[in-house]
Amino acid sequence: MLSRARVESVLDRIRPMMQADGGDIELVEVNGNSARVRLVGMCSACPSAHMTLFMGVEMALRDEIQEFEELQVV
């Protein structure tokens, strides 16, 4: 089982930039080796933000955490 802290540590790297733009990425839950996140604030309503951001975040998570499986967007 993956710890929240490990997922958060990856998200934390891009968080300051998102927050500077009035947005954030919120970790809803970690379930096994997968995680669910939510975009909040600015960009949360933008359909393309989901594609551009989440695909890359999932890739980064898989890069850094070998056992990471899937990132879901809530």
Added chain:
Amino acid sequence: MRAPAPFSIEQVVVGESPRMRAIFDLVKVVSRSESSVIVTGESGTGKEVIAQMLHHLSARRHQPFVTVSCALFSETLIETELFGHERGAFTGAIRDKPGRFELAAGGTLFLDDIDDVPLSMQVKLLRVLQNRQVERVGGTRTLPVNVRVITGTKRDLKKMVAEGKFREDLFYRLNVLPIVLPPLRERREDVPVLARHFVRRFARDRGIDTPEISPAVMDAFTRYSWPGNVRELENACERMVQTCSCGTVRVGCVAASVLFGAASNPRTGLPVPAAAPQPISLDDRLKQVESNLIGWALKVAEGNKSRAAALLNIKRSTLGDRIARCGLAEPADTAVEV
């Protein structure tokens, strides 16, 4: 591959970095010459843009500008591509075909990726350049060559010569006037200018109002190292403009790989205002820009103030006043960021 957009000299964006400004000045001087030029730069740094500038500023501007990427062809194909072939020269040669040297007659031939040309072909190329005449493959006629040759390379040819991968005689034949383009990560101050330019252009193509770029995005862009250089930045901007739905390009429009890459680079201390509005002294900032540009002009003009004034398009006397106002000392002491 993207179809090349028609080139116009006004389209070329001169960045703020002293290095690029010095390069553009060099291009203006070199364009009047007929000698061979080698443009060295990583992929995406704009070698072809420089080649096109050289052509469009030269006396050959009304003649053809022909580009060949030597990396695209196999060893045998490159020969027929460059020199052409006669009908029946080999199986499948059903008609005469002029080579790129012929097609560029009177104009400029840009041989990109010259570092990918195999040694056996280098001999033939050298012979053509030396004798200034070309023979089509399978042909007997000798055709005169009247082209200015510009070559592009992503590798250091001198090093390749030392390693025995590039002919020394060809290197000297080509390397009369070298122009070296810096990678984008070494001129980060140009990123905002270029990003705004590309966003404006792609918005115009798409028929939408030019979106704003948020300070957070600009900050990420100036910190990211752009391994694909200006071409990568251009593609990032195209994507942002294509997907932007709210009129402002924000962090959500940027590929996460760029954000993660930017996050691993420390802040560069570039003049990008922080997202939270903080007072910026416009006067101080303008003074800084002014003294940087004056320092650059003095350096390029080797301390000659009349020439420096001409470079800045101001009077000689005005330059003197401004040097005094900026507190710039003699050129030798001027601090120029390079």
